[in-house]
Amino acid sequence: MSVGAAARRVRAYGGQFLLLAVLTLVVTLLVSGVPRLVNRLAEQGLRAQLTSEPPARRDLSYTSNALVPTTKTAMADAQERFDALAAGMPPQVRSAITERWLRVDIPPTRVVGPDLAARNLLVDVGLRAMPGVQDVGTLVEGAWPSETYVPDRPIEVALDVDVARKLNLRAGSRLRIGTVDLAGTFGNPKPLVVSGLFRPINRADGAWEGLPQLLRIIEPKGDSEPFTITGVIAQSAMNKRATEGWPIQSEFRYRLGIDRIAASGLNQLIDGLQEMQRNLPPGYALTIGVDVPLRAFAAQVNAARTLLAVIGAGVLATLAGLIVLAAMLATRRRRSEFALIRARGGAATTGARRSLAESLLVVPAAALVGWLLGTLFPGEPDPTAPYAAAATVLVTLALPLATLAVPAGGAARRDLVRMRPSARRLTVEVSLLLLAVLAAVLLRRRGLTLGEVDPLLVSVPVLLAVAAAVLALRAYPWPLRLVSRLAARTRGTVTFLGTARAGRSAVAAPLVVVVLAIGTAAFCGVAAAGVAASRDRAAERIVPADALIRGERFAPDTVAALDGMPGVRAVTPVLIESDQRLAADDLGTDARMGQATVLLVDGPGLATVTEESDVDGAVPAVLRSARTEPGPLPAIVSPAVAADLSRGGLADSAFISVQGQRYEFRVAGAQDTFPLLAANISRFVILPWQALPQRSTTPVPTSLLVAGDRLDVQALRQAGDQGQLRYQQQGAVTGRERPLGVTVDTRAGVRRDLGDGGANGVLAFGFVAGAVGGTVLGLLAIAFTVLAGARARGQVLSRLRTLGLSRRQWRGLLLVELAPLVGVSVLTGALVGAVLPLVLNPVLGLSAFTGGMPVRVAFEPGLVVAVVALGAVALGFAVAVEALNNRRLRLGEVLRLGEES
Structure with missing residues (x-):
């Protein structure tokens, strides 16, 4: 053919x-x-996910527990270990590294001087040797610390210009650095001089992200606590301090590049990170933050x-x-x-x-x-x-x-023959x-x-x-044949012929x-x-309302302040504390049952907020109907906690601590999950807030649930920050540490994040x-x-x-x-x-x-x-x-x- x-x-x-x-x-x-x-879609999704994360999340950080050089200087030893750690990484990890930084630190210690005394400032300074700092910073005043070692010369340090000015320091400021004992006595002083002030070329450069940071002042936690800053010294000065026995610590950071992480090699990269954690060199701690988003994406x-x-x-x-x-x-x-x-x-x-x-x-x-x-x-x-x-x-x-x-x-007229299936076909x-x-x-x-x-x-x-x-x-042919027989008794031919042919096709x-x-x-x-x-x-479990305000602790009047805002229909307080021990009696005798997360909710208030927010999920009746009365509080617990309490004979009377106060409770029901609790929390105790007995101190909320229409997230955040600040300032003892800003999550925003x-x-x-x-x-x-x-x-x-x-x-x-x-x-x-x-x-x-x-x-x-x-x-x-x-x-x-x- x-x-x-x-x-x-x-x-x-x-x-x-x-x-x-x-x-x-x-x-x-x-x-x-x-x-x-x-x-292509997977690569785009991975790029978007990594871009949304802070750049420091992609750092692989080795921190030495102690660095005591033997035959080499401190900086040479650190550089050698820095290169050796990079060379010893799995190939899939090493090929993804685009930037890396080395630093050697002397922990913060006390400094004194006339410029600090002029404003009555208490300051601790950490000293850092960081190769390449001149490439990422520009001098504003003075000079960089000299690498030429001269005996008896004061330790030269360079500071960030904003940090220095806030502490009344300038180029040429003369200080003394030494130790402070438990009695507060300053000893072993060494001369220290501010050689220059610098400003970062790009504050977002990864070189500045080491902890503690060079560009920030760590605020004191109390009135008698010092400010803490970090300054840059020369590598030769760091070598000299190390030989004198000053405690030093090294950190080696390696940053993975977004463009170097491919979705096709994601599993191999995750395996490489696991291998690094298993084969950790002695004397080092490894911190990896990128494995969590990578695992979730994988x-x-x-x-x-x-x-x-x-x-x-x-x-x-x-x-x-x-x-x-x-x-x-x-x-x-x-x-x-x-x-x-x-x-x-x-x-x-x-x-x-x-x-x-x-x-x-x-x-x-x-x-x-x-x-x-x-x-x-x-x-x-x-x-x-x-x-x-x-x-x-x-x-x-x-x-x-x-x-x-x-x-x-x-061809045969198979449509006119009533075929029976053969035994082989059946x-x-x-x-x-x-x-x-x-x-x-x-x-x-x-x-x-x-x-x-x-x-x-x-x-x-x-x-x-x-x-x-x-x-x-x-x-399907059987009902058609029945319809065809019924249609045969009618006058029309269309239904009869159509069903007859359809049944034989x-x-x-x-x-x-x-x-x-x-x-x-x-x-x-x-x-x-x-x-x-x-x-x-999932969005309703994370935010069982229209909005959720999370913070540290809020003043009790924050609920009323939020309730008066435009668009707000209902507000209820929530208290969450993790890792609380179960006790067998009011004295705090450990029940030896493991720790649990405590969730304190106002039952009627939570029911109102969920109803106003159109959230699917009824609040258990025992939490809604609980009232203040003698005896243990009715509690909803997780199955794991319920099983432990039942085995220990404490199902009718157990104790748990909430913000320093111990409350007695009994198991009134068990649930696998509950709103506001993460899916991986398998041990929890939920108590009704409205039924708490009177105590000398009352619990204060750590979160607030808000129901309303067209809520202003910025206004909610501002009200939450003010509530935290009022709580801190209205107490009998107030501190100077500023509370962290609250986070405001809306259910619509959480739902959008889950889908995008x-x-x-x-x-x-x-x-x-x-x-x-x-x-x-x-x-x-x-x-x-x-x-x-x-x-x-x-x-x-x-x-x-x-x-x-x-x-x-x-x-x-x-x-x-x-x-x-x-x-x-x-x-x-x-x-x-x-x-x-x-x-x-x-x-x-x-x-x-x-x-x-x-x-x-x-x-x-x-x-x-x-x-x-x-x-x-x-x-x-x-x-x-x-x-x-x-x-x-x-x-x-x-x-x-x-x-x-």
């Missing part, structure tokens, strides 16, 4: 081969392009990739089904040609060889075009070339295999059902490793969809493909709704692509289903039109015949999509996108609306495809040319 003959046949049946080529192109496009796009990416594997399996299985349908349609249209070849003495494989030659002219070229188009997608590629090659081979063989399946004899179908159930059970019990393409995971959705389609095929393969496609789309919709609902619950950033872009892409792709492919599969029986329907309609069937009755007949098939397909697919999240949810790890809140998939009323709308669209689309096909076939010619024209 020549290439020219094969090319002519391809041209003659151009529409069929064009369809096969387009499907092949789509498959290789998805295999090549989607991984790139997913990697969990999201792995969960998203696992979900994409499920969605991709559904989409690719649907495309495979469409390719099979396209091959079956092509061979069905050429059935007489292959039968004639066999009648003229051709071998059984002659038609298959013809089809193979034709496929080789079309499929590989289409696959190559799809692959090249996929390479245009932005992002790092995955090694998917073998998968694309395998898909190309399978699609190329689809048409020859379909040709081999063509019956040797002529065995296959029952085995398929059992396999689908077994696979789902094994997946639930075994679990999986997130982020990897698990064969069992990707096969379960396909098996369940195929099994559901088989059940639908076996079930053989649409096994098309129905399976439709169920796969619609099931994938429905799965995406249901899973997305479950994630969104779980995020709402991180790998949410990958997750959203998966849901949108799966829903849209499944819907489009489902409609295409319905079109294939219609075209599969279009020839037979055209012949029937031609005969009926000659017998007087009107155009209106013709449309009604189409609707009646196609509606059961479309309805069963869409409904079965929707049911599969609704069940799949229930089966797969425990192993998908989607709680990484909900702040740790378990994702609960429930019935969504919107799914019913979507199914009805999709069914209407699908039915209209099916009727339109049938009408267009009938116009193309010209029904009169169908009747005149015969059954197999």
Whole structure:
């Protein structure tokens, strides 16, 4: 068989081969392009997450417990260890480092001098040798400390200009540095001179972020406490102080660059950081802050990739089904040609060889075009070339295999024969059902490793969809036959003929493909709704009101001050204290049960705030109804605390401390979680504030819950800061330390943060692509289903039109015949999509996108609306495809040319 003959046949049946080529192109496009796009979205999410973190969070900091050089000087020894630590890092960590800093410190000690005495200032100064400080700072006054060592020269120190001026220091200020004993006696003085004042070129430069900072004054905690500052000295001076026995400490900081951290190598980087913590050099402490956001992002990416594997399996299985349908349609249209070849003495494989030659002219070229188009997608590629090659081979063989399946004899009127399934087919179908159930059970019990393409995971959705389609095929003809018998007793012919034909139609393969496609789309919709609902619950757990003000301690009148602000409808105080010991009696005898977090809430106030904020979650009745009365307080505790108290015989009387006061409580109920408590807190005790007994001191809130409309976050923050300041100043003993500023979180803001950033872009892409792709492919599969029986329907309609069937009755007949098939397909697919999240949810790890809140998939009323709308669209689309096909076939010619024209 020549290439020219094969090319002519391809041209003659151009529409069929064009369809096969387009499907092949789509498959290789998805295999090549989607991984790139997913990697691109993951990289963007990782960049956004790391950018939102403080730069110091990316530092790897080694701090020496003590540095006592032997044969080398202090700075030379520190530099050698600095380089050795960098060289000993795992390669994946070392390659991600973009900046690094070395410093050697002398702990802060007392300084005195006339400039300080002029303002009666008590100051401690820490001395720091920091190579490269001249490159990141510029002198304002004086000079940098000299590196030339001169005996008996005072220690030269350079200070930040703002720090120096606040303490009445300037270039040339002469001081003495020494030690202070417990009695406050100043001794062992050494001369110290301020050689110069500098200003940082860029205050955000990482060189200035070592602790304690060079650019800030540490405020005293009390009236008798000193101010603490840090100054820069020369390396030679540091070496001299070390040889004299001054205590020194080294810190080596290595900063990971955002552009050096790739999402594809995230797990390897995290493993490298773990290896550094395990192989810590003796005498050093390692501080790593970047591993927490990296782990959180890696969990999201792995969960998203696992979900994409499920969605991709559904989409690719649907495309495979469409390719099979396209091959079956092509061979069905050429059935007489292959039968004639066999009648003229051709071998059984002659038609298959013809089809193979034709496929080789079309499929590989289409696959190559799809692959090249996929390479245009932005992002790092995955090694998917073998998968694309395998898909190309399978699609190329689809048409020859379909040709081999063509019956040797002529076509039979199978629609007029009541076929009973063979024992072989029943065995296959029952085995398929059992396999689908077994696979789902094994997946639930075994679990999986997130982020990897698990064969069992990707096969379960396909098996369940195929099994559901088989059940639908076996079930839906029976009610149609009943309706057909009832319709036979009526006067009209449309309902009778339509239901009779629909009940006898053989649409096994098309129905399976439709169920796969619609099931994938429905799965995406249901899973997305479950994630969104779980995020709402997570936001309500974190902020069970419209706004939450967190601080240290607030004055009691802060509640009234907030209650009078515009837009505020209700306010309630909350007190949270962690790591409190349980006691067996009022004397504080340790119950030896571990520590617990104490949460003090005003039951009626919390109920009012949650109701006004439209927060879902009822406050336990025991907390709402508790009143001040003799005996222990009723408390809600965690199951772990309840079990410990029950074993210790303290369930009816135990004690716990709240802001220095010990309260007796009894277990009145147990809950796994409670609002305001983090998901990882498994031990807590919740007490009703309104029922506390009278004591000499009353608890003060550490947080405030606010309900209201259009709340001004800045005004809430200002009111919270003022409440903290009033508490500090109204006490019997007031301190000079300024309270830290409060944080204000709104429920809407927390919900927005849960849905933005991180790998949410990958997750959203998966849901949108799966829903849209499944819907489009489902409609295409319905079109294939219609075209599969279009020839037979055209012949029937031609005969009926000659017998007087009107155009209106013709449309009604189409609707009646196609509606059961479309309805069963869409409904079965929707049911599969609704069940799949229930089966797969425990192993998908989607709680990484909900702040740790378990994702609960429930019935969504919107799914019913979507199914009805999709069914209407699908039915209209099916009727339109049938009408267009009938116009193309010209029904009169169908009747005149015969059954197999």
